[in-house]
Amino acid sequence: METSKKYLLFLSLLISLFLAYNFIIYTSKEDYETIHLSEKALQGESIWLKKNCNSCHQxxxxxxxxxxxxxxxxSKRDEANIKAMLNSGVNAMPKFNFxxxxxxxxxxxxxxxxQTGYxxxxxxxxxxxxxxxxxxKQHENR
Ligand code: HEC
Structure with missing residues (x-):
């Protein structure tokens, strides 16, 4: 076979590998199920947003x-501890009257x-x- 034909063959092999790889990557369905918060957690979220907790926390x-x-x-603190933090604040954490x-x-x-993850x-x-x-965590809890 001529050298140029060999190159052409090799190039088309590379291109088809590239296309196959991309096809697999972009069409494989991963299981990203939507997270649904309970009614109460949604109320909590709206307080979180209203009070701008996110301006200091991540x-x-x-x-x-x-x-x-x-x-x-x-998972790290118990509920009483979190409540105490909200009631009294510490250092730069403001005190809230919830x-x-x-x-x-x-x-x-x-x-x-x-519960959504680590x-x-x-x-x-x-x-x-x-x-x-x-x-x-979600898969572990199933
Ligand atoms: C002005 C910034 C600021 C805002 C706004 C804020 N925090 Fe904080 N928060 C902090 C800082 C700083 C700490 C760490 C205090 C320390 O231990 O020195 C903290 C600590 C905490 C802790 C304890 C963390 C731990 O490791 O024990 C909790 C829980 C918490 N904040 C919840 C909230 C919630 C909920 C809100 C909204 C209602 C909120 N924070 C709003 C600054 C803020």
């Missing part, structure tokens, strides 16, 4: 950086956020197809 590392990340705060049911709603929201998530593995598989 979920999954996103938010303001004056206070700590609260993604997994529900009613009991508002605190409960906020805690329910933090609880359901906590942050920081250091247990990640790279799959053969290029996807990164991370440790996932």
């Amino acid at each position: 979920f999954y590392g996103l938010g303001g950086y004056l206070g700590p990340d609260l993604t997994n705060i529900y 009613k009991e049911n508002e605190k409960k709603a906020l805690i329910q929201f933090l609880k359901e956020v906590d 942050y920081p998530n250091k247990e990640a593995s790279i799959e053969y197809n290029g996807w990164v598989e991370i440790k996932n």
Whole structure:
């Protein structure tokens, strides 16, 4: 075979591999189910938004950086501890005058956020197809 034909053959092989790879990557369906918050957690979320907790705190590392990340705060502290923090504030954490049911709603929201996963998530593995598989609470709880 002529050299130029060999190159052409090789090039088309590379291109078809590239296309096949992309086809697999972009058509494989991953299981990203939607997270549904309970009614109470939704009330908590609206307090979270109204009071701008996110201006100082983060979920999954996103938010303001004056206070700590609260993604997994529900697993780290007990409810009384979170309530006490809201009641009295510490250092730059302001004191809030929430009613009991508002605190409960906020805690329910933090609880359901906590169930969505881990942050920081250091247990990640790279799959053969290029996807990164991370440790996932939702799949564990099933
Ligand atoms: C002005 C910034 C700011 C706002 C707004 C704010 N926080 Fe904080 N928060 C902080 C800081 C700073 C800390 C850490 C306090 C410390 O321990 O020194 C903190 C700590 C906390 C903790 C305890 C974290 C732990 O590790 O125990 C919780 C829970 C918390 N905040 C919840 C909230 C909620 C819920 C809201 C909204 C209603 C909110 N914060 C609004 C700054 C803020």
